[in-house]
Amino acid sequence: MTTELVTRRPPIFKLGSVVGVVLLIIAAIFALGPLLWTVTTSLRTPAEAFTNPPQWLPLHPDFGNYAAVFQQIPIGQFFVNSTIVTALIVAGQTITCTLSGYAFAMVRFPGKNTIFGIFLATMMVPLQTIIIPVFIIVNKLGLSDSLASLIIPALGSAFGTFLMRQYFMQMPPELGEAARIDGASHFKVFLFVYARMASPAIATLAILNFSGFWAEFYRPLIFLQSQSHFTLPLGLVGLQGNLGTGSISIVLAGVILTMIPSVILFIFAQRYFIEGVTAGSFR
Amino acid sequence: MSVQTQTRETARVPVSRRVVRRVGARREARREGAFGYLMISLAVIFVAVFTFIPIIASLGLSLFSWDVITPPKFVGMANFERLGADGSVLQSFGVTLVLAIGIVLLQLCLGLGLAVLVNQRKKTWSKTFFRTTFYLPLLASTAAVSIFMGYLFDAKFGVFNYYLTSIGLPAIPWLTNPVGAMVTMILVTVWQQVGFTFVLFVAALTSVPKDVLEAAAIDGAGPARTLFRVKIPLISPTILFAAVVAMINAMQLFDQPFIMTKGGPGTATTTATILMYQAGFQNLQFGYASAIAIVLLLIILVITGIQFLAARKLVFYQ
Numbered sequence: 001m002t003t004e005l006v007t008r009r010p011p012i013f014k015l016g017s018v019v020g021v022v023l024l025i026i027a028a029i030f031a032l033g034p035l036l037w038t039v040t041t042s043l044r045t046p047a048e049a050f051t052n053p054p055q056w057l058p059l060h061p062d063f064g065n066y067a068a069v070f071q072q073i074p075i076g077q078f079f080v081n082s083t084i085v086t087a088l089i090v091a092g093q094t095i096t097c098t099l100s101g102y103a104f105a106m107v108r109f110p111g112k113n114t115i116f117g118i119f120l121a122t123m124m125v126p127l128q129t130i131i132i133p134v135f136i137i138v139n140k141l142g143l144s145d146s147l148a149s150l151i152i153p154a155l156g157s158a159f160g161t162f163l164m165r166q167y168f169m170q171m172p173p174e175l176g177e178a179a180r181i182d183g184a185s186h187f188k189v190f191l192f193v194y195a196r197m198a199s200p201a202i203a204t205l206a207i208l209n210f211s212g213f214w215a216e217f218y219r220p221l222i223f224l225q226s227q228s229h230f231t232l233p234l235g236l237v238g239l240q241g242n243l244g245t246g247s248i249s250i251v252l253a254g255v256i257l258t259m260i261p262s263v264i265l266f267i268f269a270q271r272y273f274i275e276g277v278t279a280g281s282f283r
Numbered sequence: 284m285s286v287q288t289q290t291r292e293t294a295r296v297p298v299s300r301r302v303v304r305r306v307g308a309r310r311e312a313r314r315e316g317a318f319g320y321l322m323i324s325l326a327v328i329f330v331a332v333f334t335f336i337p338i339i340a341s342l343g344l345s346l347f348s349w350d351v352i353t354p355p356k357f358v359g360m361a362n363f364e365r366l367g368a369d370g371s372v373l374q375s376f377g378v379t380l381v382l383a384i385g386i387v388l389l390q391l392c393l394g395l396g397l398a399v400l401v402n403q404r405k406k407t408w409s410k411t412f413f414r415t416t417f418y419l420p421l422l423a424s425t426a427a428v429s430i431f432m433g434y435l436f437d438a439k440f441g442v443f444n445y446y447l448t449s450i451g452l453p454a455i456p457w458l459t460n461p462v463g464a465m466v467t468m469i470l471v472t473v474w475q476q477v478g479f480t481f482v483l484f485v486a487a488l489t490s491v492p493k494d495v496l497e498a499a500a501i502d503g504a505g506p507a508r509t510l511f512r513v514k515i516p517l518i519s520p521t522i523l524f525a526a527v528v529a530m531i532n533a534m535q536l537f538d539q540p541f542i543m544t545k546g547g548p549g550t551a552t553t554t555a556t557i558l559m560y561q562a563g564f565q566n567l568q569f570g571y572a573s574a575i576a577i578v579l580l581l582i583i584l585v586i587t588g589i590q591f592l593a594a595r596k597l598v599f600y601q
Contacts, residue, residue: 016506020400027397028416034474035419037442038431050434052445100326108312109319115327122334126535126583128556129576132344132569133337156329186318215424217538222564233426237542240430248434255427262422273418277482 042066042252049249065253072242072250075257077228078235085150085231086213090206092155097205098198100156101164102190106176116165119158127218135222149223150231154213160205163279167201168194200272204279207265207272214262232258344573351567362574371550372575375558376582378465382554383533385469386476390529391522393473394480399510401481402488414485418478425475429542432471433458436543461551464544468552471539476532480525487521488514516599523594527587534583555579 036056041049043061046068069075103109104116134153143149176189184192220234230238236258240251266273345362349355366372401413420428435442436457444454457467491514499513515522537556540546546553546561553561555575563572 017403020403024397024400024404024413027393028413030474031416031420031478034431034435035423037435041434050440052440052442053449054442054445096325096329100323103319103322107315107319107322109316112319115323118335119326119330122330122338124531124584124587125334125338125580126531126576128535128537128559129341129580130334130337132563132573132576133340134333136340136569137332137337153329153333156326156333158326158330158334161326161330186315190322211421215426217424217426217542221541222560233424236424236430237426240542252431252434255423255431258427259423266418266422270415273421274414274482277479278486 038252038255041249042256044249046247046249049247049252065247065249066257068247068250069239069254069257073235073239073254074227075232075235075239075254078230078232081147081229082214082231085147086210088151089154089213090209092151093157093160093209094202094206096156097160097164098195098202099190100161101166102168102194102198104161104165105168106171106173106190106194107186119161122158123162131219131222138223145223145225145229147229150213150216150219160209163205163208164198164201167198171197200275201279203269203272204275207269208276208279210265211262211273211276341573341576344570345577347570349569351569355570358570362571363578365571366574366578371553372558374550375553376555376578378551378553379534379536379555379579380582382465382468382472382536382552383530385465386472386533386536387526387529389469389473390477390480391526393477394525395484395515395522397477397481398484398488399514401485414482417481420475421478423475425538426542428471428475429539432467432474432539433543436467436471458544459548461548464540464548464552467543468536468539471543472533472536476529480529483521483525484518487518491517519594519598520600523590523598527590530586530590531583534579534586 037054040055040058042065043058043063044055044065045062046065048055104112104119138144138149138153141152143152171194175193179189179193180186215233216231217233217237220231224230224234227235227238236251236254239254344355346357346359347355348358348361397413397417401410404410404413434440438444438454438456438459441457443457448454456463458464495513495517496509499509504512535556536554537560540552540554541557541560544552546557556579559572559575559579562568562575
């Protein structure tokens, strides 16, 4: 049946396929072009960085810009700051969201649906709407202008709870019931039966949080004042401000440096990045 | 389901044992309840203190006038009245809405088009190549993207204008003209975010059942007809989800205009979130800024509601 159909209209099929490939390649050029330009321009000397035509192949790569980034800004410090903030939020949310997601999926307790409903409702609210009260609370807690001001408010998450709950909902309740009859406590059932099965969801949540908080600009911009506490995106914008348009190749070297951790993680955990995109949709 | 099993069991047990069991069950339920509260306690504390209470506080603050230094003064709806009468606020919300609609439409169309084309590729390596390629921009922070895009779109020295002029087209005042700046914001945002929509749509298209497509082919439907009459209706729930998420994000556009144009030229790209930032954290008008934030929240809720209403007619659930 299928062969008959294919033989009936080969020319259109072929032509459509060729046009499709051409369109995809054009799109790929537009997607990769700006990134490639950033890499190659970061390898040109500051003097020739803004001269056109752009140099698409770094024939005489000059790594001086990368050294210059370290002289211009304490990028090592920014790197450490970003790592501390991101790692602690990832670790914190892994714990709080796994615990709460499991309880909302598997444990019976009064008021469960109401509390979960409130969680869901808060997911719709944009960060901008709550930023002023959060800013005030952070200051009242004596955390202003510190890395803790970024970390502590982000340790719990309604979305993360929702994500983990969805995953635990798919698991068979019989396993836990069997372990309960064998005398395991509720917490042991959670820890030794279900939590270890949840590692794909935990990985997805961790990657989502990494991408989100490693790249975060808005909260650091508002919460941090001293340069020694800056995270990478904020430090990068500061570098651009310091240098103006004079030496863009140094700024671009900074851009590339901040991207390296994400790219490395992407190479090793690509699956969870892709999973993270679809994770939020109601399946 | 477990409730049913319980009743079925109790029916078989003698009355005396049933009472013991019921007491035991009650104790067990209480213990399970306590365990549940303990498990959610951490998340509840953090979400309550840093999300739920701030929502209420924001609503409250919007009714006050507060410059942070002197004590807050209750002003009722005055902030909202001032907001409605302020031309720059209305313009800012208009800018936000235009940018958001532009971003969402372009992102959905481009994401869907690319997903359909990639879905037609037979070889796994070519699928993987294009998927990685279109996802790559998402690995950079919006701050990083705004910085290098700012250079690429530079009117005098930028690469885009260099290529435009070298093929005889006029240079475009990307960031120096109000309309140009808005177009640039849309292009830069879509360039980075399209991979998100694309990945969603590829996943949805892959899950379209093969037999449905074969049935369409047998009925003589060509590629275009299959796409518009079969594939798109089948993935319409995903399209709705992508549209809602993209719209909520686009209404909060901040990093790109803040870094690339500082909201300019003039106030051409001063989005609602930039306006709120200026009011709150530069002019220290916390009450007024909260009012802007509340209006933004309401607009987002209304738009999401409209999207779901429109979806009732357009989305096809299996």
